[in-house]
Amino acid sequence: MNAILFSAIWGVLMMFCGAFVKSKAVPRYIALTGIVLLFAMNAMELNSGLPLFNIDPAEMLRTNSFNLSFLAIVFGATLFYFLLSGSEVEKVGEHVAEYFALMFFVLCGISLMATFNTLLILFIGVEIMSIPLYILTGSDKRNLKSNEASLKYFLMGCFSTGIMLMGITFIYGGNPNGSFYINNIPMGTGDMPVMIATGLIFLLVSMAFKVSAAPFHFWTPDVYDGAPTVFTSFMSTIVKAAGFFAFLRLFEQVFGVMHAQWQMLIVVITAATLLIGNLTAVFQQSVKRMLAYSSIAQAGFMLLALFALNDKAKEGILLYSAAYSLSTIGIFAVLLKMEDYTVDGFNGLAKKQPILALVATIFLLSLTGIPLTAGFQAKFYMLMAAVENGQQFWLVIFAVLMAAVSAYYYFRVIQAMYFKEPGTSSLVNSAGNSGFQALLVVLAILILVLGVYPEFLIGWMYHL
Amino acid sequence: MLGTYITFPELLIWLPLLLGIISFFTSTGKAAKNLALAGSFLVLAVSVTTLFYTDIQAHHKYNNVNYYWLKYIGNSFNIGIDSTGRLLSFLTALAFPLIFLGTYRHDMKNAPAYFGLMLLAQAGLMGVFLAKDALVFYFFWELALIPVYFLCSQWGGEKRIPVTFKFFVYTFVGSLLMLIGILYVYQHTAARVFEDGTSSAHSFALAHFMNAQLTATEQNCLFWLFFVAFAIKMPIFPFHTWQPDTYDQSPTPVTMVLSGIMVKMGLFGVIRWLIPIFPEAADKFDSIIIFFSITGILYASAIAWMQDNLKKLVAYSSIAHIGLMCAALFTGREMGVQGMMIQMFTHGVNIIGLWLVVDMIERKTGVRQISQLGGLASRAPFLTIMLVVVALANIALPLTNAFPGEFLMFAGLFQFNTWYAVTAGIGIILSAVYTLNMIQKIFYGETNTVTSTVGDISWNEKLTLAVIVLIIFITGVYPQPLIDLTRDALPMIVTK
Structure with missing residues (x-):
């Protein structure tokens, strides 16, 4: 509750700040203050269970320790993102304060998506999250690729929103109680009613679009590649994790009892996402584009949570959000410093910038899922959930084989950094100051800590 | 404390x-x-x-x-x-x-x-x-x-x-x-x-x-x-x-x-x-796994025989040895398993010795092709003695440490199936062939341009090899401590 109000207020504040402050650095500090406060307020609510303001949301929102811990992960990751890449935001264009404002609105949308208790709030949340993203994607105004990406994202996004609204309508129509509340949609015991089933499929399609699951992933590489890199980092991590969280909550709480009837759909989508994401990522030469495809591949792993739909899956989605967001934000922060975004651009980085190379290696190992990193624990929990589910054992085997494929493209970067000789040109445009490097080290240590002891995060989920 | x-x-x-x-x-x-x-x-x-x-x-x-x-x-x-x-x-x-x-x-x-x-x-x-x-x-x-x-x-x-x-x-x-x-x-x-x-x-x-x-x-x-x-x-x-x-x-x-x-x-x-x-499953699939292990022994030995690259020769000989250990392990017979338990240790010691020697040869001569070497014995006598001992241990000659293990493994394999034991035995003969062949080509014969300038090895290398040779002989003559150290593990693994 705190988060929704505060992120919206701070977004407005940032906009005004854009009108009054001429300096480029000041908005970043205001945004940093905002995100720290946001994190703190959410932590207070998670700790005590009580929001600061006593507003009655008429049951339209539901906060519990599960979604509050997810929000804590989101704000924590955003904090790291602002700290590491905030100065890059200033380089995108003139309207720095607006960019930050838009990101706060995105966070507001995410907060709604994390706590929704009716389908209407879900819809509003998704929209509040998406619209600022369309703008951020196109924020590099003079760049044709950025414009193209923005337009593509906007059109496809509108289309999927339309489908989502249609789905909600069908479910409302098929609900004898005539209610949007997700705990008030009876499913019966036999086969699903046609209206509900249609609604389910529409919702599935639109959510799959939001999390870029195959075969609804076609926008992802172009948008992620075309958007300014600093915003790609934001979109492919925090926003994507939020999409999954809402996806999981929606399907668990509304359609959970009918799991057996739609599980096969998820199996197909998961397998396709894993296959397409991983195989296409193998062929990419640009690290940025590789990360775009790898984000599809990672989405495939996260979909295992929907496939399994048990307690382990919920723990897994929290861990996965944290592990994947932190690792990807880290690797993007390093990428932003590189002169050349191709794999060859990383050649010999370990000799010239040992710290950057070391932390990048840890982030990549985490994305691959090597033990002692958070990424391993995340994949491990997902696999555990999927095995516990007991159905479709082949999918689990397929998922780990695809994880092995992912080693190929992540390790290519490691190989370039450590085992190849650097060229004559300078590899990085700036190695960042010591603060930046220290922060990357902190992030890497955090990833290792999560890899050794993930239960401190999971413990929060059962806190209240 | x-x-x-x-x-x-x-x-x-x-x-x-x-x-x-x-x-x-x-x-x-x-x-x-x-x-x-x-x-x-x-x-x-x-x-x-x-x-x-x-x-x-x-x-x-x-x-x-x-x-x-x-x-x-x-x-x-x-x-x-x-x-x-x-x-x-x-x-x-x-x-x-x-x-x-x-x-x-x-x-x-x-x-x-x-x-x-x-x-x-x-x-x-x-x-x-x-x-x-x-x-x-x-x-x-x-x-x-x-x-x-x-x-x-x-x-x-x-x-x-x-x-x-x-x-x-x-x-x-x-x-x-x-x-x-x-x-x-x-x-x-x-x-x-x-x-x-x-x-x-x-x-x-x-x-x-x-x-x-x-x-x-x-x-x-x-x-x-x-x-x-x-x-x-x-x-x-x-x-x-x-x-x-x-x-x-x-x-x-x-x-x-x-x-x-x-x-x-x-x-x-x-x-x-x-x-x-999975004791029952191990029992069920033992024959298949032993079959593959023995195929591996013969296959690797044959390639090692034809091999001119010294490092690859040792690599293939290692595949053959591991194949035998795996076969003995899956016999599920006490003798075979016991032999394999001590062989894991002795093979570890021997192969490290063998690699050390190979490395020294490569460093001194700059080549790893067997055909380009020859006559090293006259240039590096200590190295030669050490290699011969290690190589003989590698083919499990009696009095070397590999013998007790290999003997027990074959005994187990023999109990399991005579034909398997006989076929695996061919691998032993082959290992003698390629190992002795290698010794002969590298150390004996005429020195050539590659090997004529080589000196003997330095003290730290001598010391290391001496320790390895010592272990080879001690555990070869008196393997009982190795057996005692591993004996308690057998009930878990012996399925028959």
Whole structure:
């Protein structure tokens, strides 16, 4: 509750700040203050269970320790993102304060998506999250690729929103109680009613679009590649994790009892996402584009949570959000410093910038899922959930084989950094100051800590 | 203090880990080298001490430790030394000082990182042999791989990057399949209650794994999920294709780690996890696995015979030896298994000796083609004597350490199936052929331009080889201590 109000207020504040402050650095500090406060307020609510303001949301929102811990992960990751890449935001264009404002609105949308208790709030949340993203994607105004990406994202996004609204309508129509509340949609015991089933499929399609699951992933590489890199980092991590969280909550709480009837759909989508994401990522030469495809591949792993739909899956989605967001934000922060975004651009980085190379290696190992990193624990929990589910054992085997494929493209970067000789040109445009490097080290240590002891995060989920 | 604050298994893992991390921060190569050498002797000292604390009851508190770790999912950091892993952890502790000493005069570029990674690999390997919890085992299983991956790719030969990556992907696929297997067994284990009252629905503990409720079909499928991981690591035919290239391209000290210790991880996985968890499945598929092992022996021996590249020759001979060990293990007969248990140790010692000699030859002459060498005996007499001893141990001549093990393994194989034993016996003959052939071509005959300027080896190399030869003879004449150290493990593994 705190988060929704505060992120919206701070977004407005940032906009005004854009009108009054001429300096480029000041908005970043205001945004940093905002995100720290946001994190703190959410932590207070998670700790005590009580929001600061006593507003009655008429049951339209539901906060519990599960979604509050997810929000804590989101704000924590955003904090790291602002700290590491905030100065890059200033380089995108003139309207720095607006960019930050838009990101706060995105966070507001995410907060709604994390706590929704009716389908209407879900819809509003998704929209509040998406619209600022369309703008951020196109924020590099003079760049044709950025414009193209923005337009593509906007059109496809509108289309999927339309489908989502249609789905909600069908479910409302098929609900004898005539209610949007997700705990008030009876499913019966036999086969699903046609209206509900249609609604389910529409919702599935639109959510799959939001999390870029195959075969609804076609926008992802172009948008992620075309958007300014600093915003790609934001979109492919925090926003994507939020999409999954809402996806999981929606399907668990509304359609959970009918799991057996739609599980096969998820199996197909998961397998396709894993296959397409991983195989296409193998062929990419640009690290940025590789990360775009790898984000599809990672989405495939996260979909295992929907496939399994048990307690382990919920723990897994929290861990996965944290592990994947932190690792990807880290690797993007390093990428932003590189002169050349191709794999060859990383050649010999370990000799010239040992710290950057070391932390990048840890982030990549985490994305691959090597033990002692958070990424391993995340994949491990997902696999555990999927095995516990007991159905479709082949999918689990397929998922780990695809994880092995992912080693190929992540390790290519490691190989370039450590085992190849650097060229004559300078590899990085700036190695960042010591603060930046220290922060990357902190992030890497955090990833290792999560890899050794993930239960401190999971413990929060059962806190209240 | 011992047993209250710290235990042997902790020392064996944390010491190399800590020293490895310190090594990264040493300023000069020489400091790192000395640190690694001293540290590895320290670990060896601890490990030698563990050989005297073997009583299961009385020394339990020195040999076992159990921390809470991931309680919600029924995992604890449980490590311990028992008769299954004791000899192998000793081998790990013994191998590294020998390797560091034998290669003391090598100049490694970026030595602090090199020695750091070597010590981390030692810590990982120790963990594999000491873990008593499936998740801990999996952790160390992967962690042993990562330093070795970096070592091979950074300090290896020309084609090191693709070759090492092939090795990495092979083992990574194997271990992920094993992870699925572990998770599946985990779902069928009993609930676990910790001492502080936390409980979890299932458990990763070895003891719980052995009592998992699995149907025959499930056992059969899971058996293969685990076995593929172990078979790739050993490697046995047809999963061996990564091995000759990797051995050839890795820097020799790393090859010693790979062939001396890492391949034992696969065999160890079978005796610690596979057979105790799936005894019926192991019984059911023994014939198939022995068939592949023996095919591997013949195939690898034949290639070794034709091989001109010295390093690849040793690599293929290693595949043949591992094949025999795997075959003996799956006979399920007491003699075969006992022979394999001691052979894991002796093969580790011998192969490290063999690699040392090969490395010395390569360093002195600059070539690894057997056909280009000749007449080294007159130039380097000490080296020749050492190589002959090690090579004879490699073909298991009586009085060398490999003989008792090989004898027992053949006895077990003979009990299992006469024809298998006879076929595997051809492998022994072939191994004599290619080994003697190699000695003849390298050391005897005329010296040529490559070998005429070679001098004998330096004192540290002499010392290392002398120690290895000493071990070869002592354990060859009196193998009883090795048998005593491993005997208690047999009831778990002997299925017939």
